[in-house]
Amino acid sequence: MLFFALLFAGLAVFGACVGFGTIGRPMYGQALNSYGWALCINGVALAAYFVFTRVRRSRPARRAARTSALRS
Known part of the structure; x- marks a missing residue:
């Protein structure tokens, strides 16, 4: 995903x-x-979409790891 974000930013x-x-x-x-x-305009929109998708996918994993570390 990050590759496509950089590609569309270029x-x-x-x-x-x-x-x-x-x-x-x-x-x-x-x-x-x-x-x-x-x-x-299309390049900026697609790059922002791929960055947003990457950030959104990485957040639940971090949040789950943080809450499990606090519980133990």
Whole structure:
């Protein structure tokens, strides 16, 4: 999961670069800015989803270990 979060974070950075116009040139009179910003937004959303999923999965295990340690 963490790998996919990093992958989509990189995709978001790439999309931001395309959105700012640092990467890519207009093709046939069409600017790539809107495509870059869409890529950035999707990359951020998917990266946040994978990070949230990882955090949510790791919390019950920690909580269960903590409560069992306090009981003994």
